Amino acid sequence: xxxxxxxxxxxxxxxxxxxxxxxxxxxxxxxxxxxxxxxxxxxxxxxxxxxxxxxxxxxxxxxxxxxxxxxxxxxxxxxxxxxxxxxxxxxxxxxxxxxxxxxxxxxxxxxxxxxxxxxxxxxxxxxxxxxxxxxxxxxxxxxxxxxxxxxxxxxxxxxxxxxxxxxxxxxxxxxxxxxxxxxxxxxxxxxxxxxxxxxxxxxxxxxxxxxxxxxxxxxxxxxxxxxxxxxxxxxxxxxxxxxxxxxxxxxxxxxxxxxxxxxxxxxxxxxxxxxxxxxxxxxxxxxxxxxxxxxxxxxxxxxxxxxxxxxxxxxxxxxxxxxxxxxxxxxxxxxxxxxxxxxxxxxxxxxxxxxxxxxxxxxxxxxxxxxxxxxxxxxxxxxxxxxxxxxxxxxxxxx
Numbered sequence: 001x002x003x004x005x006x007x008x009x010x011x012x013x014x015x016x017x018x019x020x021x022x023x024x025x026x027x028x029x030x031x032x033x034x035x036x037x038x039x040x041x042x043x044x045x046x047x048x049x050x051x052x053x054x055x056x057x058x059x060x061x062x063x064x065x066x067x068x069x070x071x072x073x074x075x076x077x078x079x080x081x082x083x084x085x086x087x088x089x090x091x092x093x094x095x096x097x098x099x100x101x102x103x104x105x106x107x108x109x110x111x112x113x114x115x116x117x118x119x120x121x122x123x124x125x126x127x128x129x130x131x132x133x134x135x136x137x138x139x140x141x142x143x144x145x146x147x148x149x150x151x152x153x154x155x156x157x158x159x160x161x162x163x164x165x166x167x168x169x170x171x172x173x174x175x176x177x178x179x180x181x182x183x184x185x186x187x188x189x190x191x192x193x194x195x196x197x198x199x200x201x202x203x204x205x206x207x208x209x210x211x212x213x214x215x216x217x218x219x220x221x222x223x224x225x226x227x228x229x230x231x232x233x234x235x236x237x238x239x240x241x242x243x244x245x246x247x248x249x250x251x252x253x254x255x256x257x258x259x260x261x262x263x264x265x266x267x268x269x270x271x272x273x274x275x276x277x278x279x280x281x282x283x284x285x286x287x288x289x290x291x292x293x294x295x296x297x298x299x300x301x302x303x304x305x306x307x308x309x310x311x312x313x314x315x316x317x318x319x320x321x322x323x324x325x326x327x328x329x330x331x332x333x334x335x336x337x338x339x340x341x342x343x344x345x346x347x348x349x350x351x352x353x354x355x356x357x358x359x360x361x362x363x364x365x366x367x368x369x370x371x372x373x374x375x376x377x378x379x380x381x382x383x384x385x386x387x388x389x390x391x392x393x394x395x396x397x398x399x
Contacts, residue, residue, distance in 0.1 A: 004285045011281030015274045019267070027259040029087035032240040033072065034258020037065060039247030041240075048210050056159065057109050059099070059178040066095035070113055076236075077120035089117055089359075090366045091261075097367040102176035105371040106364065108166050109178060114363060114375050115162040118354040119154035119382035122147050125351030128327075132347055135331045137338035143347045149393045150352035154386035161381040165374035174373055268366060280318045280357065289314060304391040304399065305345075308336060312346045317383050320355035344398045348390040353383055 053060075053067055060066050069092035076085035096110050097103065106114075125147050132140035165171060244251045283289055292314060297307035305313060308330055316323040327346045331338035338347065356379045364372055 004282065007281040007285035008278055011278045012274050015277040016270055019270045023263055023267075027263055028237075030091060030261050031255040031257075031259035032237060033069070033088060033091060034261075035244040035249055035251055035254050036072075036240050037068065037258075038249045038254045039244045041068065041243055048207060051204060051207050056112065059107070059109050060096070064095065064099070066092055066099070066109075069095055073117065074120055077117065078123045085117075085120075086362065089113075089363055093363045093367050097369075099178040100176050101179055103367075104369055105174065105176050106369050106373045106375055107176050107178050108162075110364075110369070111166065111373055111375040111378060112159065112162040114360060115158040115378040115382055116155060117363070118356045118359050118379040119151060119158040119386055120354070121155050122151045122351055128347050128351040131324075131328060132331060132338045132343075135328075135338040137331070137343075139339060142339070143344060143351055146344065146348040146390065146393045146397060147351040150348055150386050150389040153389040154352065154382045157385035158378060158382035162374070162378040165377055168374070171374045174371070268368075271365070275361070277319075277358075283318065284315075304395045305387070306342055308342050309346050309349070312349050313387050316349055316353045317356040317380065320358060323350060323355070341394060341398045345390060345394045348394055349387065352390055353386045354379075356380060356383055 053071070054062055057067070057070075069088055073085050073088035073092055076088055092113060093110065096107065096113065099109070100107050123144075125143065128143060128147075129140045132143070166175070241251060244254070289311065293307070293310050297310055300310055300313075301307060312323055312326045312330070315326060327350045330336055330346050331343045336342050338344075356376075360372065360375060360379065364370075364375075
């Protein structure tokens with residue numbers, strides 16, 4: 001009980017420190033995104049992949065700012081930039097909430113976006129590659145193909161789960177209506193501005209060219225992932241600012257305007273982080289997780305999930321820092337090492353699954369959503385698919 005009490009207090013204080021630590025990152029990236037938005041980048045990106053996004057999110061207008069924010073969030077996640085993806089995701093949730101006729105209840109678009117976010121296709125898991133290199137791996141980027149495979153499967157499952165669960169009667173009847181402008185309080189000029197843009201988007205062949213260009217990045221990440229990763233964030237910042245200058249945006253003023261939102265959002269999510277992280281701390285300190293591992297280890301070991309990796313699979317949706325510590329201890333263990341089957345598996349799990357409860361707490365907390373409907377079920381279904389895919393591909397390549 002002493003350990004449990006200490007864990008509760010430490011989790012509560014740690015959640016506040018985590019939220020305050022997000023202030024700087026969120027202020028930076030929300031400011032940059034505001035510059036990109038003012039220059040029209042979000043509209044360009046939304047129109048570029050409009051054929052896919054319109055089918056996935058039929059209730060979101062193609063030119064709505066939510067589209068561009070979701071695209072930037074998914075792009076940042078694909079490059080393994082978790083801290084950069086969070087501000088984009090929060091902004092997307094804020095924009096999606098402007099379409100929500102019943103504030104406090106998650107819409108189908110919010111649920112689908114969160115499900116995709118927790119299972120996003122990852123091309124370059126930069127943090128995991130760096131940790132493997134520090135642990136002395138001879139092939140630190142060897143998890144690129146396994147991570148890509150696992151996240152592709154989990155993303156497909158996330159989309160299917162969000163769509164299917166939303167059709168269950170008990171969930172369907174709680175669905176809020178998504179209507180642009182009715183609950184936003186927008187001025188007529190703000191509502192009419194997107195209509196001045198062509199609603200047809202770019203020609204289909206342009207979208208296919210963009211998709212092919214994205215696919216061409218995959219072999220580059222396989223061969224040059226370690227060299228590329230340090231350049232991503234500086235290139236992202238320089239690209240946004242240069243885009244703003246070229247589009248004649250008042251960069252400094254617009255950046256400051258967007259940065260103010262980062263501070264406000266980071267403070268707003270503190271109560272939600274305290275609730276979630278204290279619950280996770282109790283689960284770990286009480287011995288419940290250890291008991292679960294002892295019960296399941298004999299069964300999971302037979303299907304390629306050894307006892308050493310099982311805590312990682314259980315902890316990853318609950319605590320990012322806890323899962324990171326488990327992975328670090330495993331790959332630095334001289335008996336196991338980073339280039340063993342278990343080392344590749346835990347690295348893939350870290351790079352291909354998300355801290356689901358943290359994401360739900362932060363994103364829904366940012367827009368004061370308390371009724372999350374089927375978001376948790378869809379996200380956990382995607383997590384299970386990601387774990388299964390990671391085991392399958394690691395067994396095939398390294399088992």
